[in-house]
Amino acid sequence: MKSLLLAFFSICTISVFSQQPATTTAEIVESLQKKEILTKTSLVKNLPFKNIGPTIMSGRVVGFAVNPQNPVEFYVGYASGGVWHTENNGTTFKPILDSSPTQNVGCLVMDWKTKTLWVGTGEVNASRSSYAGIGLLKSTDNGESWGNMGLTDSHHISSILINPVNSDEIVVSAVGHLYSTNSERGVFKSTDGGKTWNKTLFVDQQSGIIEMVSDPNNFNLMYASSWDKDRKAWNFRGDGSGSAIFKSTNGGNTWDKVSVEGSGFPSGGGAGRIGLAVYDENTVYAIIDNQNRRKDETPNTDDDGLTKEQFKTMSSSQFLELDNKKLDQYLLNNGFQEKYKAENVKQMVRSGNVQPIDLAKYLEDANTMLFDTPVVGAEVYKSTDGGISWSKTHTGYLDDIYYSYGYYFGKIHVAPQERNNIYIYGVPILKSKDGGKTFTSISAENVHVDHHALWINPKLPGHLINGNDGGVNITYDDGDNWIKNNAPSVGQFYAVNVDNETPYNVYGGLQDNGVWVGAHNSEDDKGWLQNGNYPFKFIMGGDGMQVEIDNRNSNIVYTGFQFGNYYRLNRETEESTNIQPKHELGESPYRFNWQTPILLSSHNQDILYLGGNKLMRSMDKGDNWQAISDDITKGGKPGNVAYGTLTCISESKFQFGLLYAGSDDGMIHVSKNSGGSWTNISGSLPADLWVSRIVASTHKKERVYSTLNGYRWDNFKPYVYVSESYGASWKDISNNLPASPVNVIKEDPVNENVLYLGTDNGAYVSFNRGESWEAFSKGLPNVAVHDLVVQKDAKDLVLGTHGRSIYIADILLLQEMDTSKMNGLILADIEDVTASRRWGDRFSQWSEYNEPSVMLQFYSPQDGEGTVSVETKDGKQLQLLTVNASKGVNVFEYDAHISEKGIKQLKKEDLKIRKSNNGKTYLPVGEYIIKVKINSMEVKKVFSIK
Numbered sequence: 028m029k030s031l032l033l034a035f036f037s038i039c040t041i042s043v044f045s046q047q048p049a050t051t052t053a054e055i056v057e058s059l060q061k062k063e064i065l066t067k068t069s070l071v072k073n074l075p076f077k078n079i080g081p082t083i084m085s086g087r088v089v090g091f092a093v094n095p096q097n098p099v100e101f102y103v104g105y106a107s108g109g110v111w112h113t114e115n116n117g118t119t120f121k122p123i124l125d126s127s128p129t130q131n132v133g134c135l136v137m138d139w140k141t142k143t144l145w146v147g148t149g150e151v152n153a154s155r156s157s158y159a160g161i162g163l164l165k166s167t168d169n170g171e172s173w174g175n176m177g178l179t180d181s182h183h184i185s186s187i188l189i190n191p192v193n194s195d196e197i198v199v200s201a202v203g204h205l206y207s208t209n210s211e212r213g214v215f216k217s218t219d220g221g222k223t224w225n226k227t228l229f230v231d232q233q234s235g236i237i238e239m240v241s242d243p244n245n246f247n248l249m250y251a252s253s254w255d256k257d258r259k260a261w262n263f264r265g266d267g268s269g270s271a272i273f274k275s276t277n278g279g280n281t282w283d284k285v286s287v288e289g290s291g292f293p294s295g296g297g298a299g300r301i302g303l304a305v306y307d308e309n310t311v312y313a314i315i316d317n318q319n320r321r322k323d324e325t326p327n328t329d330d331d332g333l334t335k336e337q338f339k340t341m342s343s344s345q346f347l348e349l350d351n352k353k354l355d356q357y358l359l360n361n362g363f364q365e366k367y368k369a370e371n372v373k374q375m376v377r378s379g380n381v382q383p384i385d386l387a388k389y390l391e392d393a394n395t396m397l398f399d400t401p402v403v404g405a406e407v408y409k410s411t412d413g414g415i416s417w418s419k420t421h422t423g424y425l426d427d428i429y430y431s432y433g434y435y436f437g438k439i440h441v442a443p444q445e446r447n448n449i450y451i452y453g454v455p456i457l458k459s460k461d462g463g464k465t466f467t468s469i470s471a472e473n474v475h476v477d478h479h480a481l482w483i484n485p486k487l488p489g490h491l492i493n494g495n496d497g498g499v500n501i502t503y504d505d506g507d508n509w510i511k512n513n514a515p516s517v518g519q520f521y522a523v524n525v526d527n528e529t530p531y532n533v534y535g536g537l538q539d540n541g542v543w544v545g546a547h548n549s550e551d552d553k554g555w556l557q558n559g560n561y562p563f564k565f566i567m568g569g570d571g572m573q574v575e576i577d578n579r580n581s582n583i584v585y586t587g588f589q590f591g592n593y594y595r596l597n598r599e600t601e602e603s604t605n606i607q608p609k610h611e612l613g614e615s616p617y618r619f620n621w622q623t624p625i626l627l628s629s630h631n632q633d634i635l636y637l638g639g640n641k642l643m644r645s646m647d648k649g650d651n652w653q654a655i656s657d658d659i660t661k662g663g664k665p666g667n668v669a670y671g672t673l674t675c676i677s678e679s680k681f682q683f684g685l686l687y688a689g690s691d692d693g694m695i696h697v698s699k700n701s702g703g704s705w706t707n708i709s710g711s712l713p714a715d716l717w718v719s720r721i722v723a724s725t726h727k728k729e730r731v732y733s734t735l736n737g738y739r740w741d742n743f744k745p746y747v748y749v750s751e752s753y754g755a756s757w758k759d760i761s762n763n764l765p766a767s768p769v770n771v772i773k774e775d776p777v778n779e780n781v782l783y784l785g786t787d788n789g790a791y792v793s794f795n796r797g798e799s800w801e802a803f804s805k806g807l808p809n810v811a812v813h814d815l816v817v818q819k820d821a822k823d824l825v826l827g828t829h830g831r832s833i834y835i836a837d838i839l840l841l842q843e844m845d846t847s848k849m850n851g852l853i854l855a856d857i858e859d860v861t862a863s864r865r866w867g868d869r870f871s872q873w874s875e876y877n878e879p880s881v882m883l884q885f886y887s888p889q890d891g892e893g894t895v896s897v898e899t900k901d902g903k904q905l906q907l908l909t910v911n912a913s914k915g916v917n918v919f920e921y922d923a924h925i926s927e928k929g930i931k932q933l934k935k936e937d938l939k940i941r942k943s944n945n946g947k948t949y950l951p952v953g954e955y956i957i958k959v960k961i962n963s964m965e966v967k968k969v970f971s972i973k
Contacts (some may be wrong), residue, residue: 047715049207049741050766052180058743058766059128059161061787062809065765065802070886070915071792071841076806076826076834077434078516079533079549081563084540085475086830088494089150091482092137098484100549101492103499104132106150106160106479106831107811113168116961117454117499117512120804123170125808129788130830131158133202136187141194143167145176147184151202152236152479153258153434155520155621156538156829158811159741161185161198165221174750176221180204180211186239190246190278191605195220198227198279200251201233206258207741213931214239214251216279226827227275233257234269239279240303243443243485248308249275250414251282252301256434260691260717260739262666265434266318270298271813274414285414292408292417293317300437306446311410312463313417314451316433317403321424333357335390341383343376361390363608372612382611392590392616392669398857403428405453407439407463420463428453435477443485452478456493458506470507477539496539516551516832521622522573523827525818526581533835534584535814535827536571542586543571547823547835566596575627575635585627585649590669591619591639595649606649608637617641619662620672620691630683638673642688642702655702660690675721681728681939687754689718697754708754713746719770726779738768738787745769749797760797770812775838780845783824785812795846801915807834840884840916853886854959857970860923862952867943876945881970882918885959887912893961895919899927900954900969905929912961921957923950 064291086108093101099116099406102123110132124130124146134147144167148160162179166172178184182202189194196218203212212235213230228236235256242248251274255267271294272286297319304312333353338346351369358367375381405428408417424453428451435453442448447462456478457466470476475497484490499512519538525547526532534544545563555561567610569588577583585606587593595604610617617639628634637643640663641654663671672691673882679685684701695709695717709718716735723963724730735746748757761769767788772813775781784791784800790812791800807826814827822842826834840855858881865877885894890913897906905925910917924947925933925940933940933951942948951973958967 028661047713047737047740047742048203049209049629052211054766055161055179055743061698061763062128062765062767065763065800066804069804070794070800071801072804072915073913073918074803074805074836074841074884074916076803076836077919078806078831079255079545079547079833079835080516080551081518081543081549081561081832082513082543083561083563084514084518084537084543084565085513085515086496086519086540087150087152087477087496087538088480088499089132089152090134090480091492091494092135092144093483093484093492094137094139096139098146098490098492101482102135102137102144103494103515104135104146105130105515105517105830106152106154107131107519108515109808109810109830110135110144110146110170111515111517113512117501117510118514120515122515122808123166124173125165126170127164127173128809129161129811130808133160133184134186136189138189138194140191141167142169143194144169145189145197146173147199147201149181149183149202151183151185151620153202153205153256154438156811157183157205159205159743163187163221170447177224178211178215180209183235183718185235186251187362188239188241188246188249188279192246196246196250196278196410197221198239199224200236200239201492202237202254203232204741206260206739208232212236214279227279228273230255230269233604234267237300238303239573240305242305242308245279245308247276248305249279250285250303250305251275251312252303254300255298255748256300259666259667259668261664261670263434263668264407265316266299267298268295268298270294270301270315272301272303272313272414276884286417290415291419293319293406297403302437302439302451304441304449306441309411309413310441310446311414312420312439313408313410314437314439314936315406315408316429316437317406318433319403321403322400332360333474334362338385338387341789343383346376346383347371347373357386362762363389363612367612377610385613389610389612389616392618393904402431402433404431404433405436405451407449407451409463412586420459421465423934425451425466426661428455428457430454430617436479438479438481440483442483442488444488448488450481450483450491452481454478456481456495456506465515469502471506471509471585473501473511474509475540484681488894517830518832519829520813520827520833521571521829522814523816523825524574524576525816525825526576527578527820528581529820531818531821533580533833534574534576534586535833536567536574536586536588538829539570541565541571541588542567542574544584547818547821547825553736566598567594570621572622573625575625576653577627577632581631583648585625585635587623588824589621589623591623591637593623593625593649606635606645608639608643608654618660618669618672620669620674622674624673624676626678628675628678628683629680632676636676636678636686638676638688640672640674640688642673646759656688656696656698656705657708659688659696659705660694661692664692664708674718677721677723677731679723679728680725685723685728687721687723687731689733691717693718693735695721695754697731699753706754707902708750711757712748716740716742716746719768720772722772722774724779725774725776727751732772732774732782733757734769734772734784736768736770742950743768743787747772747784747797760793762797762799764800765790771814773815773817774869775842776817777822777842778845781841783815783817785815787811790815794841794849796842803836837882837884840886844886849886850888852888852959852961852964852966854957854966854968855884857881857883857957857968859971859973862972866923866949867945867947869944878945878947879923879949881921881923881957883957883959884922885912885917885919885966887914887917887964888959889962890914891962893959895921896958896960897921897925897950898956898958899932900956903929903932905932905950905955910959910961922947924948925950
């Protein structure tokens, strides 16, 4: 029946949504070339971005490449944060994938013999943010440069095997597209170092190879596991008859299926993701996510309490006979609104307004249905005859490992020194010393849950390197104690926001790492390890989501975790109040997106909006809610993922109640009367795409921007639109953007012509409201930018990336730029500097000299050599410096020291100046003029040393 329903849904999907094809290989290649050219010619290529961390919570690890002769040197791949290299056992790391077109990693391997690093791009964990890659990358210079070795359309590469005696013989496995079918999946082999590839194993257009391993003593002996899956925005099927184990005895040239019927290994429709480990030619382990239903499962009850399932078949008369105390306990345990007590619920049943089944339906949304599914789950199997026959290693169920999220896990390892020592992991990490008969946990308080990678030292038993959703951990005693190694800034942010404090704080929600807040001027200073005061603070758990800060009191923060679980926090009193809107008994549960949108009204900070499938409004800080719309999505679809949900909300600053809402199924609505009525304004836009942003202009009441995102169709085209008529008609402003799904658009609060954009592969700015776009790049890798915000007072652009934490850039100059000024030289206002007696001095002979910094930002319409002149107000030149300007934005740092000529000028005026210990003389307190001259153009600004 299950397969029949899935087939039916698949047919419906093809007929309804076939207009959203996946991006082709040619389009991806063209996009990469376009981005490279845009980066080189960008007017903002010299605008620096600074990474402010945080690092402590890290991000999802997907693989390791460890030097077998010197295991303090290793490489670690992060799902969307690139590849990092350490030579000191993880004390520090260096990013080495930054020069490539992507930060999305599926696997990596180092050919230590030739010092060649191979990276299979595109994460394979099939998560909501498992980004596609661009094929197989290769570097022979430790990441200084990368070559693309093909398999571009594979999207997600899971394994790379290199013949230890012939580096030209390489075998690669690919999962293929995540959200669509394709043929570039399976196993591929090259015998010429990756120049050409031959596909040697292909299951079908929907089943890829999730893992491939070889015998550590015999490269020719390989096993590969295929995974039959189908992910849609509304449903994930992680099992099917295409999931199986294959074996090769000739180095991957040919393959035989070994998990055949009668072999003892699960097969057919319930077979999910499979992980493999080989000890020798006979001994093979496998772990499978068995999605078949459990047999003879008795519903869990609490002291003979009521269960949800009982209400589904209960008659009204049976319900009215229930014990009130038991019914009240059920209502309390399951989070029903306080107003629902046994006696008044019985009265609702007597009157016919509510049926007993409604007490079950009240609790059932897509997420709870997923967790309620009684599947077999994780199982471990072993073969002692080279895969011919398999037997389960344990009795009973391995509960609390996958928690119904088996698609997110699927690895097993066997210790090279002992065939019975195996490791498995999902949410926890477990070890077995008896070949999988029994397991014990080796998780710890400083080890994050959700594990994805493990390396076992073949020469030192008990030395493990573990990778999880919270970074890297190392143990030398087989998991009794762990070291945390989270130096890289690889946080996977979903959302960021800022407050108006001085210095201002940055808030952000991260994948599986909660919500954090820290000062924007935080430095990467390891002193916190001694004083215990890390500059960012943890304020909420789960998958951290959007953050709204009360602009009257920044201690009042609204934030939460996945599926609409939001709270009002008082950071001063440490109070936390759950504010998630509750539907009424008898109504269908609200549908909340994984990233449920919230918004504090700019007109009144007591008014909060929250989007389910309806738009909710609270007039009292989230204590009470009213739905101010009907369902303004397409109504949802059958599946195990919440769908038909609102994804973004915006309110015009010009009019209270001028509201916009966008949904995950392509709907955009506007209300001009506080939700009294709504108008669909998405009719002329491409259908069925995720509305990633709808933004009411802060410069013109009628103007509104929207971005659509095709990631969940493997459609990477950028969709960016503006309307000057409240959405009645739209203009496409994607123009010269390379293909990459768009996540966010924001107006500059000062200059209406300046727009900022974040995509799955970087960030952009436009100086002409989208007629053309310029790529940011200096200090910013090609990483997914999920959110961005402008701090008005500081004039900073803050980027929340999904893989490289938070970046900040000074946009003072950008705010002064538009097409009417860009034929001439533009110098941004110069921030005053506070004088210090310590300029040019140092704390001791072992420390660095303390030097001031005067940052100059200027725009030049052409390349050229020029000068920076520092003068007194009456025109006496104190310093003259040369500068090489590029067309576009230039940043020049002046250390405020004056020339010998300038010293003489100041001495004539009897000003007290002194030569510092570093030999420099600095500008004294006063007001000065800085002139920038490029070719025949000159511009000047006044600044002060205070």
